Structures are given as C-alpha cells and as structure tokens.
Amino acid sequence: MAFAYAMNVDKVIQKVLRGDYYRLKQAYQGYGEYTDESIEARPYDIDKVMELMTASGWARGADGIWEKEGKRFSVEVSYSFDEITERLVVLKEEAKKAGVEIRIQKLDNSSAYKKFLEKKHDVAMMAWSTSFHPRYWQTYHSDNAHKPQTNNITNTDNKDLDEVIDRYHNSLDEEERKVLSRKIQRMLHDQANFVPTMMVPYFRQAYWRWWRLPTPPGTKHATDLFDPFDDSLFWYDKARHAETKKAMKKKKAFEPVTIIDETFKPKG
Structure with missing residues (x-):
C-alpha cells in the first residue's frame, strides 16, 4: 500500500503525457453495474507513505530510503515498451522523495513476458487487454498462484477472495454477479497488489x-x-x-x- 501511495501517476500524466491520458481508477473500470464506482486510485501522498512505513517499524536510511532489519525498500520494475521509459523515470524520482527506491529494468518483449509468467519479477509495468465482462479467476484465484504460465502475475493467494471469485464464476444470476463483482473489486483494492496508472479511452x-x-x-x-x-x-x-x-x-x-x-x- 505504501508503494501505491509513492507512485505519482498524476505527474506522469500532466508532465510526460501532457494531460492527454486519464488516471485509471482500478483494474475493472468501465463495466457499468459490475464496477464499484466508489473505488479511486490511491493518490501520491508522501505523508501517507510515512504513516504506513513507520507503523510497520521502518525508518529512513542515510540516503532517505526506508530500511528495516537490513532490508531496503528497493523495488525492481520490469517493462518492455520504450515509451514507458520516460514515465518510469518520473515515477522513480517521485518515489525516491517518498523513500522508495525504484530500479528500472528494460527487457525485450519475449523476455519480459517470460519473466512475468514465471513470477520472477518484483513489479511488472504492463497493460492487459479487456473483456466484455469482468473476469477474475485467471488473474486473482489461488489456483493460478505460485506456478508459472498463468495470468496471476501478482501471485494473489487469498482464500476469502477465492470463495467470492468461485461464487461469481459459477453464478448464472446477473444481479448476483454484479454484487459479487463489486465485492471482488473492493477486496482487490484493499489488497493493493495493483497500482492503476493510466488509460486512453479514446482514439x-x-x-x-x-x-x-x-x-x-x-x-x-x-x-x-x-x-x-x-x-x-x-x-x-x-x-x-x-x-x-x-x-x-x-x-x-x-x-x-x-x-x-x-x-x-x-x-x-
């Protein structure tokens, strides 16, 4: 969650993308009644990062990066598209102000895809295609965690979440599916394993x-x-x-x- 609050996505949109993109609120935005419209992406908030980190026993090191028991809050962000580089440079500099170190790793498309599917990354910066209705099982069910070649690249393994995803997956009642979909989205938001960046809902x-x-x-x-x-x-x-x-x-x-x-x- 502290990592999410350390990402100054709005500055990337305004300075790098000249205000031409929109901030994505969550992974399942735009599905009508299947979407929990109350969910908002966490804003850049250095004070909130400090609150969360100090409450967890971390302290700023000599270079300003959070440290605890010999560990640094240092994260490798892997990606494959050249146009993302400038965006990541801004995120890196802004995260440093919040005490989070970002190490940028540029890979070719096949290497990045292989790394993500094999779950060998810290953080993946990438985009997923969308479907006509929200789908959760392949991306967030524990059946697809801790194993290669699945789309659960966050290694989400949450039995409470599994139970709701299974109910959603098996339900044939549209109204029930809408309620379950919104519940799943709230659980994912609270888990903070996905940082919404930007979307381009136009052409x-x-x-x-x-x-x-x-x-x-x-x-x-x-x-x-x-x-x-x-x-x-x-x-x-x-x-x-x-x-x-x-x-x-x-x-x-x-x-x-x-x-x-x-x-x-x-x-x-």
Missing part, C-alpha cells in the same frame, strides 16, 4: 470525406473507426468520392472538418 483518426460515419461515429467498444472486424460502422460514398476527385483536378480544396464526439467519455 483519433483522419479520413477522406468520401468515407461516411453514423452518429455517434463509433461504438462503445470500437478501437478503430474503419476496421470491419472491430465494431466499426462506416460506408463508402461514391458520389462524394467522385466530387472530391473532380475538385482535386481543379485544385479546389474543401474545408477540413473536425469531429469531437464525447458520447462514451468517462465520467470524472
């Missing part, structure tokens, strides 16, 4: 005027406006194409059109 695209889009131009699940296999809705306007080609030959330019659609913009 930008440029296209010729002869491609037409409905209103709104995309679906809630679309990640591309012009992929027929990705919940996209678009059509070809033959008349507009001919009109545009004719205008090109005459060196005539149409005014560019910018569409900003916020139909599915996250709240908050």
